[in-house]
Amino acid sequence: MKLKKGDIIIVLVLVIASGFWALNNYIGNTRSVDNLVVEVNGEVYKKIPTSELKEDQHIHIDFENNRYIDIAANESGTWVEDVICPDKLCQKTGVINKIGQSIVCLPNKVVIYYEGEKNQEIDNVAY
Numbered sequence: 001m002k003l004k005k006g007d008i009i010i011v012l013v014l015v016i017a018s019g020f021w022a023l024n025n026y027i028g029n030t031r032s033v034d035n036l037v038v039e040v041n042g043e044v045y046k047k048i049p050t051s052e053l054k055e056d057q058h059i060h061i062d063f064e065n066n067r068y069i070d071i072a073a074n075e076s077g078t079w080v081e082d083v084i085c086p087d088k089l090c091q092k093t094g095v096i097n098k099i100g101q102s103i104v105c106l107p108n109k110v111v112i113y114y115e116g117e118k119n120q121e122i123d124n125v126a127y
């Protein structure tokens with residue numbers, strides 16, 4: 001059997017396409033959450049892809065009146081490590097690690113949550 005140049009290209013395209021499909025499927029199955037989002041005052045302050053949470057992340061944000069919040073995140077989840085805040089509800093929330101969960105610090109106007117679509121699909125199917 002002798003392949004013409006055009007045939008080889010078609011075969012190559014098919015191989016690459018199926019490779020992408022397999023890769024996409026693989027990522028879709030193993031990584032269900034896409035970003036950790038920290039909002040301050042209604043604006044996105046920081047967005048960390050969950051793939052970067054393999055290493056411990058620490059986010060320190062300073063506010064007026066010497067207030068601050070220390071957020072820690074890694075593969076197991078995200079939590080408020082330390083905060084100057086009247087009610088400390090944000091710290092009492094504990095660890096969040098999936099879409100739908102959030103940590104809110106009303107006094108400092110901080111919202112921490114995960115965003116991504118694949119996890120929501122999984123949640124809907126999980127019933």
Ligand SMILES: [Zn+2]
Binds near residue numbers: 086087088091104106
């Ligand atoms: Zn708070």
